[in-house]
Amino acid sequence: MALVAMNLACREETLQDFMKNAARPMGLIARLALWLASAGLLLMTAFVSAQVFMRYVMNDSIVWSEPAAIILMGWFIFLGAAVGIREGYHLSFDVLLYFLPTNAKLWLHSVSDLIVGTFGLGMLWFGAQLMLSSWNVILPSLGISGAFDFLPLVAGGILIAIFSLERLIRRAAGLPTARFGETELEEG
Amino acid sequence: EVTLKSSDTHPDGYPTVEAVKHMGKLLEERTDGRLCVEVFHSAQLGQEKDTIEQTKFGVIDLNRVSTGPFNNLVEETKVISLPYVFKSVDHMHTVMDGPIGDEILEAFVPHGYVGLAFFDGGSRSFYNKVKPIKSIDDLAGMKVRVMQSDIFVDMMTALGANATPMPYGEVYSAIQTGVIDGAENNWPSFESSGHYEVAGYYTLDQHLIVPEVLVMSKISWDKLSADDQAAVRQAARDSVPVMRDLWVAREKASEEKVRAAGVEIVEEIDKAPFMAAMDSVYEKHVTSDKLKDLVSRIRATD
Amino acid sequence: MEVWVLFGTFVFLLLIGTPVAFCLGAASLATVLYLGMPPVIVFQRLNSGVSVYALMAIPFFIFAGELMVRGDIARRLVALAGAMVGHLRGGLGQVNIAASVLFGGISGSAAADATAIGGLMIPQMKKKGYDVDYGVNVTVVSSIIALMLPPSHNMIIYSISAGGRLSIADLFTAGIIPGLLLAITLMITAWFVAKKRGYPTEKFPGWSAFGLLFFNAIPGILLIAIIFGGVRSGIFTASESSCIAAVYALLVTTLAYRTMHWPQFVAATRAAVRTTAMVLLVIGSAASFGWLLAFLRIPAELVAMMKDLSSNPIVILLLINLILLMLGTFMDMSPLIVITTPIFLPVATAFGIDPVHFGVILVLNLGIGLCTPPVGTILFVGCAVGRISVWQAIRTIWPFYGAAFATLMLVTYVPFLSLWLPSLFH
């Protein structure tokens, strides 16, 4: 019995070490995603102001600025949202949780992460289905495949699933996870 | 008992909405209540691009949409979105009621839809707040809002205007403040959008006469027996004359309202220079032999 | 039964602390699976829910707000407000409210407003002997003004939720008088509370100092003029104005104020991305939820139910207001706008209420919800800035709630307040 417990404790330790090591590459992925998302916001700003300038000053509208801005917006929303899972900045309703003991709270957090991760997988799987079904559609003004419309959904879905899994394993290993207003994650 | 869910972006009471309701009534009578139709109007289930996907997945059974969103999917629909391809509304009716119309409806099947019938979308003409457009030269440099579609953008460019795609909801205030000079649409939309309040000149050049289409999801279609399929197709066909009567009445009511508001209407216009300017558009978009053949057959129809 | 699956899953997940966006998404998914429909519909709605051109205004205004806070525009506006109304009874409380009018008109975000102005004002108020709860109360409730004054991105969310047919310019204009009315009722309340508690006034700094403060704040004030002037003179559309606001804030802070350097710029961009992603993901998921509501015909049934209840628009409006206030106490604003608009707007229009007027009521009402526990984002921000507990804040906030509620009733039953200004432009 004691042996099993020791074994478990030992395994928990290796899991902890493993997840601590994993925090660095995961942090890099999150940081990369946030950089890409920021670039998307800046590019969108550039496109829309260019459209205003070209239309008003040059009297020559840019026809692709609107659809391009919309696709960029999809990129930074889904990437930003995925990073939000890791950093725990999504809005949630915590009132009931305050009245529960820590243990129950952690269990409920895990249920939440499981649901979020599953939804992320759904974004991946059904997003891919949507990509396939619009593969042959050519987007007006942009001239690219309609699949690009759904690519941000798929990319965001993958990241959401990965980051939720990280949270689940970290919690199982007894490590802290970030949550709106609670813990800050150590910079990986 | 099957209730077919049908989507329409137009509001309740609009001719296409009423036509699909009428189709449902016919269907219910003819199948002893086995099949009926429930219409979700006013874009309750989403914009056209979205409901087209939903129809493909069988979430929505019937869908009344413009043909524009299909242009890049079902090649044959491109031909009816070409400017000045029809000589008049009557010509369009003749073509779409005949073998060419059937052929285009048939072309939807490989893409997951069953084309049931064509409805009227009226004829689109230019309106603006600057001056009456009496010749092609008046369009030069004018900022005109068009739908986000390659053919329409190229058409405006070929006419010498500055094609400006913009979401429909922003057009009213954009014309009012002068972000754009004008837009283009049919009588009912010109009136119901209130654009006539801010754009005082309407030129009936009828550059686009694009019929709209009623499609059924292939998934829902395959669930029906052969008899029921025939009943659906027939009821859809029978709703077309009803739709056309309603359309004429609606168009007339809108026209009266717009005229009463004092909008200056340019009725007589020499379309020849406009049509001549379209050569480049046809060259760019009518590329396959299939499309070339369709265009020449439409032109040959009286 | 489907309805129970939809709402039951949603409430359950909400209670166990799942992020709101995923409560909406997962509840929609559960319902779609229950109905035996292809799940792909949920994800298609999510994607098209965020692929809406007018939504662009949200990231742009949030970005502009971040640039202004980090680039010192906000601080200069607060200083100007100090010179303008500091000499009134409860001086710094009045300054706090006036600063919300000046800054709120630019940022359009109540949370940004509470952070920026609260961060500047509450420490000052503490130093001058004001009780902290008073500072927090004033900061929190006056932040609602930012939701009413243009450019409020919540008005844009409402316009989209209403089917995109409502003019954003009209909604912006409609919020101005109600927003200023709220400012006035709050200033009166602040005056009475200050008098009772014996708070001091500030000395007017003199015209030359006022002139200097005004001069320093000009670029910030000009932004309002540029947005309005640009939209009204046809240089850009209402949604494009948000992008111009961000570009302008960037230019002013880098070229005129020289306060914006690379680290501040990176921080502002990243903060804007985080906030935007959080808000817009909720809006996208709510598109799935809203689609199911329409598909299950829930709004239509509700209209019928309300019509059975009463045929009097005054009663109906009161009823809608009470339901919204209740919902607002436990949910955040943007998801509530997207969820409740398709439900209540048809009810309101069925009773002859103008959709633009209804939008103003909705935003003001849900804005009050942001200040009330258990879930009140602005209340949390205000308490965090003032370092007091929520309980300490709400014990004395009642007069301000009262003022906000009175304004809500006025705005609800006097449509003229909302509709007169936009009518001038037609």
Ligand code: NA
């Ligand atoms: Na304030």
Ligand code: NA
């Ligand atoms: Na609240």
